[in-house]
Amino acid sequence: MTQSYKIVIPVFFIGFLAGAGFWYLFSPALFDRVVSEELPAGFDLSELRSGEFRDVDGAHRGSGKAQVLVSPAGAALLRFTDFEVTNGPDLEVWLVKDPDPQKSADVSASQWLSLGPLRGNKGDQTYVIPEGTNPSEWGSAVIWCEQFGVLFSVATLSEAKI
Template identity: 30%
Template structure:
């Protein structure tokens, strides 16, 4: 028999279920940020141009020099940036393409570049130097998370060209790959094995 008390209880339960559904939806939107999958952030930073040869400063025998010749002037130091390592990004949880390079400037500063990057936008994706080797397929989605890594920071965008400075105290010999790691969900979007 339907009573006024039963009607109130049903109304209360309906309102409570609606409130729980709305709160669950808001929490889901805050945590998963699904709109990021439909928004691209393009970054086009200037990439360092790698030196193709070394230049030596030697006096020309036909032209007199006003600066005295010194052995330091003939050093084979590169005239520009030098590539230390490079790799090609492969897809892990999200389709990812592009090239990764580690470049050293003549002054000793080192930079990691992401070139022609194209991946999904996502929450909390970081650029990691990782001690793990890159593993293709779903087996590689989590390998970087269980290895030593150095976090270069939040990814600047999911498309384009980006440059990240590698601090002087980072020992690059420890790191075998670059990983685009989603910290929030502990999964790799994509990774590149580094080769000299």
């Protein structure tokens, strides 16, 4: 009986740790976080730049529109509409100088600015671009997994057509 405990307890403990680790890493991919934010009321906003999110690879997919919106007073917002991206752990929204990063190393090698955690992997949402930031200097909006340093989706930002 004692001999079987020497085997069962470590196997149970290792199995428990492996299961908890698997759940921590892969559960975000199983559940969608849907948000539906409206633009703040009372703002006169015009589109400065925009682009469409694209897939990075077979596992990291994204779609929807990214727009840089500015007010006459100089406030700037990054707006996602019809947005959808593969869910994952610790996703953030970044502005990146590189206009067309193809892989994670391209993002890491470029200058970037975090706008904070991604609120949801589906739906319309808005992020404030910090005051004093020139939105015209940033070439793309990216969804970035901070925990693993992985690029999830990219939207190349082009000048708005007037």
